[in-house]
Amino acid sequence: MAIKNYKGPRMVQPEEETLLRVRHYMTTKLITFRPDQAVEEVIEALLKYKISGGPVVNENYELIGIISEGDCIKHISEKRYHNMPSPNKLVKEHMIKNVETIDGDMNIFDAANKFLTEKRRRFPIVENGKLVGQISQKDILKATLELKSQKW
Secondary structure (H helix, E strand, C coil): CCCCCCCCCCCCCCCCHHHHEHHHCCECCCCCECCCCEHHHHHHHHHHHCCCEEEEECCCCCEEEEEEHHHHHHHHHHHHHCCCCCCCCEHHHHCECCCCCCCCCCEHHHHHHHHHHHCCCEEEEEECCEEEEEEEHHHHHHHHHHCCCCCC
């Protein structure tokens, strides 16, 4: 039997790894909070923008913390526990200060694994000391749908 249309040995095509990077799927238009902002303002923003938390930045847009719905719930619970109205507590008193970030050049599948191992809902992305974006679990899900037609 003869071979028709032989084009030489099959070469492995290099995959376009650059499309699988966190920076292509991260959110760059962020709702951010300030450390001197009242927790009640954060609660209003979380409800208004339908988000579950956000980064806390200083005047130079450097990441200094993150505040979430859970942090706000703790604030509400503390007020109730002490059975007294508390003055406007500030974000800096309730935010998480040791924030783990990820690299914008990380592969999205490695980022997905990091979400599973670290049990986080979001990771900020910092470049040159400045907050440039954030990736959430939802962003990873969107990325996988976009990549569905490609081979993983």
